[in-house]
Amino acid sequence: MARAETFFTEEEKSEISNATRRAESETAGEIAVMVVDSSERYRDAEIIGGIVFGSITAFALAELFFGASLWFYIPLTALLFFPFMHLVRVVPLLKSVLLGNERKAVAVGRRAMVAFYEKGLYKTRDNTGVLFFLSLLERKVWILADRGIYAKIDQETLNRFASIVSRGIKEGRACDALCRAITETGEILATHFPVQHDDTNELSDEVMTEQDSR
Numbered sequence: 001m002a003r004a005e006t007f008f009t010e011e012e013k014s015e016i017s018n019a020t021r022r023a024e025s026e027t028a029g030e031i032a033v034m035v036v037d038s039s040e041r042y043r044d045a046e047i048i049g050g051i052v053f054g055s056i057t058a059f060a061l062a063e064l065f066f067g068a069s070l071w072f073y074i075p076l077t078a079l080l081f082f083p084f085m086h087l088v089r090v091v092p093l094l095k096s097v098l099l100g101n102e103r104k105a106v107a108v109g110r111r112a113m114v115a116f117y118e119k120g121l122y123k124t125r126d127n128t129g130v131l132f133f134l135s136l137l138e139r140k141v142w143i144l145a146d147r148g149i150y151a152k153i154d155q156e157t158l159n160r161f162a163s164i165v166s167r168g169i170k171e172g173r174a175c176d177a178l179c180r181a182i183t184e185t186g187e188i189l190a191t192h193f194p195v196q197h198d199d200t201n202e203l204s205d206e207v208m209t210e211q212d213s214r
Contacts, residue, residue, distance in 0.1 A: 004035040021201075031182055111135065153192065
């Protein structure tokens with residue numbers, strides 16, 4: 001799985017920053033982009049993976065070499081639990097298959113909310129911050145907006161832009177899809193929140209990751 005810091009190339013990061021600046025040049029809205037490896041550690045999935053994969057492997061070994069003896073199956077299960085738990089921890093794809101879509105959606109939504117406050121998107125003068133939040137393990141995109149935005153634009157509209165980005169990620173054109181979504185979001189923001197004469201850039205236009213706050 002791609003890491004957040006390298007998910008976009010430097011050239012793509014520049015394109016995203018430029019798309020953000022262009023969008024913000026026509027609106028008082030403030031757009032930010034954040035990419036994270038995953039929205040949660042999912043320790044329970046690691047434990048379940050250790051139990052499931054460890055017991056399956058132990059059963060196969062006991063069947064092949066020890067006549068399906070419980071005296072070998074049980075110790076092998078215990079012995080293999082920790083290696084497979086570690087394997088699930090370091091191989092995101094294995095962890096992902098053990099998680100349901102609803103669980104992942106809840107985790108991404110919660111982490112996006114935390115990021116919204118961690119990165120100060122609630123501090124804009126007119127409460128017009130918008131966060132594009134990409135969580136790579138879950139392959140989900142969440143868009144959150146401040147209360148000033150929600151007064152004019154509903155979450156369903158923002159979810160449509162999130163779908164554009166999600167589809168782009170699956171098709172291997174994440175940068176193009178994100179730039180398109182940012183541009184279209186900026187166009188809608190401009191109709192409700194036109195740029196003001198004293199407007200300033202209140203949020204970073206650079207792609208943010210968890211590394212930025214360490």
